Amino acid sequence: MDTNVLTPQVLVVGAGSAGVSAAVAAAESGADTLLVEATGHVGGTLAWQLLEHSAGFHDAAGNQVTGGVGQRIIALLQSYGGSPGHIPDDVAYTATRTPVNHAELAMAEAVLLHRAGVTLMLNTAVVGVSTVDSKVAEVRVETAGSGGTVIRPTIVVDCSGDAVVFALAGAAVQTDRPGRTQPVSLLLRLGGVDFGPLLDHARAHPEDFRAGSRIGRPDEDHVNLWGFGALLDAGHADGRLSWRRTELHLAGWPTRGEAVLNVTRTVSGYLILANQVLETVAWFRRYVPGGANAYLSAVGDRVGVRESRRILGLRTLTQDDVLSARRDETAIGMGAFPIDVHDADAPGLSHTDGLPAAYDIPFGTLAARDLTNLLAGGRCISTTHEANGSARITATCFTTGEAAGTAAALAALGGTDTHAVDVGKLQATLRSRGVIGAR
Ligand SMILES: Cc1cc2nc3c(=O)[nH]c(=O)nc-3n(C[C@H](O)[C@H](O)[C@H](O)COP(=O)(O)OP(=O)(O)OC[C@H]3O[C@@H](n4cnc5c(N)ncnc54)[C@H](O)[C@@H]3O)c2cc1C
Incomplete structure (x- = not known):
């Protein structure tokens, strides 16, 4: 039987790159913020799938495109000796790559969450979502060994990688036909x-x-x-x-x-x-x-899933947007990593399409189309299969998570819904937070 009821202003689901950024940003923006994570760690795929490095902080010409919480995490980690920082990427995926010690990264992220005042529930998985009047009304979570909790949040940010909240809420999602889904790996x-x-x-x-x-x-x-x-x-x-x-x-x-x-x-x-x-x-x-x-x-403590469900947002980032480095007046940040698609059957590592410059990420790629208090950040934002080959990279996940968390706090504190977020105010807030490319 469910015994606890929690009522945070912002609920963030998933403590990976996007979720940590979202929760830090929401809490620092003044919202009462709860972060729930299914595993026993913060850090998500970057930390616990043992990724070779965080990538995507700079474009091919060396211009930095990811700032904000992502940059703060790297700076903190560097000060502990857990990363050499952004170093040249000699094989030219982009200008830089950012090696991290995985355990030290996770601890640095936990330090930032604590400083921001985020409430964290580990070993806690979202297992059910109910909606009323086009809004998420309740999110049901189960904590290993402790039973269930009902959460009635004002705004939810889904940073689960797999769009779990969207799927359980019956919100619109996109998937590719099985043959096109990228293969999995264990690092x-x-x-x-x-x-x-x-x-x-x-x-x-x-x-x-x-x-x-x-x-x-x-x-x-x-x-x-x-x-x-x-x-x-x-x-x-x-x-x-x-x-x-x-x-x-x-x-x-x-x-x-x-x-x-x-x-x-x-x-x-x-x-x-x-x-x-x-x-x-x-x-x-x-x-x-x-x-x-x-x-x-x-x-890795999990199989590395490159791609699964993605949300269907108010806007969808396309291959053309990415390859043409498209500008957008609702930009909440930028991405610059090549479109990197791994073929399931080929023995080679991947095919990559380099970008001439960074592209804008429109706010609408984070907002559920059919529910008005639900946002997403990270790998599962609204993109096509090809655009996801770029936007899933961790630096970009830090950016989209921070934008979603900030937007969630603005909506919760302002008493508006996610379709009515004042994008100009969101962009100004993100710029003041050090996010690059929030026009
Ligand atoms: C093999 C492989 C290699 C890669 N190499 C690189 C690389 O070198 N550099 C790079 O930058 N990127 C790389 N990527 C891409 C990148 O790792 C991911 O796209 C990115 O980490 C996704 O971040 P995220 O925050 O969206 O999700 P994640 O970091 O996956 O976080 C999602 C979190 O949500 C939690 N969660 C899921 N379901 C629930 C639930 N029901 N309830 C509560 N919590 C839940 C999960 O436990 C997880 O901690 C690679 C990916 C793969 C698979």
Whole structure:
């Protein structure tokens, strides 16, 4: 039986990149803010799926496009020594990439949530939503071991990645036909890597690494290598690797002897990925110079879902908007990451379409079309399949989360609904918060 009833002004669902930004922004804007998260951590996919780095803070020309809470998180993390900050991306996805230590990132985000005055409920999943008169009326959550709670929020911000609140509320969502949905991966982190021989190998075999790869030094805190195709071929030929890849991404922290590897891939789920993880470690020990003593220090605590449900908003960001770097008078921020689409069946890593410049993200991409107190931030905002290949990147998730959280607070405190948000006021507030591109 449900025993508790909570009535926050803003409820944020999901404590990933978008949800942390949304909750910090809503609370700092003066709203009584509750953040619920299904797992036992804050940090979401970036922290706990062990992503190689946060990406998308700059466009290809080096102009910064993500500020606000995202930049504050990186600055705080950097001050703890948990990130080298924005460093050049030598293979030119964009101008920079931002390596993070995952556990330190999560702790830095928790510190910011605490400072902002956010109430946090961990191990708490949204399991039901009811609507009345085109509004979310109640959100039902279950906390592991503690039972259910009914939440009656003024405004809800869905940062669940999967548009869970929208789906449970019966609000309009978009999905792609199964064959077009991108494959899933499980990232792994190795410890005990000796970067001296590894980097010597990369220097001796430039043909096996992406053009422009900068081979770093063992005394540095970041290394970024796309390649190892010849060694992967050898592992596939001798049966150590059961699936074929022509390239892997290694994001290394040489002074810590650690490397995150992005190489597993399937459309069939966790048990297949787990097998690929162990095969990768065995392959690394056998074939990669400096890898003999490597061990599996961590795996992502979740399967990495690139794309699932997306909301259907008042506006939908399209491939054309992204590729033409379209300006929009309702912009709440910008994105600049290439359209990065991973094919389920191809052995190569991805196809990418670079952008000439940053594009604007219209406010309407965050607002439910058919409910008037429901917003979204992060990977599940209203985009087409192709546009999602850019907008899902974590720097952009920080931006859309912050905009949704700020809009939620303005609506809750101003007694308006999400369709009637004063976009000019929202943009001015976002600019004052350091968000870049809120025109
Ligand atoms: C394999 C892979 C590699 C990637 N590489 C990169 C990269 O190198 N750099 C980069 O910037 N981006 C990368 N991305 C993209 C990026 O990681 C995601 O798109 C982004 O992290 C999404 O952030 P988010 O805040 O929208 O969602 P998430 O970070 O996924 O957060 C959503 C949160 O909602 C919670 N949640 C879900 N359902 C419920 C519920 N019912 N109740 C309560 N809570 C719930 C989840 O537990 C989760 O913590 C990669 C993605 C994948 C899959």
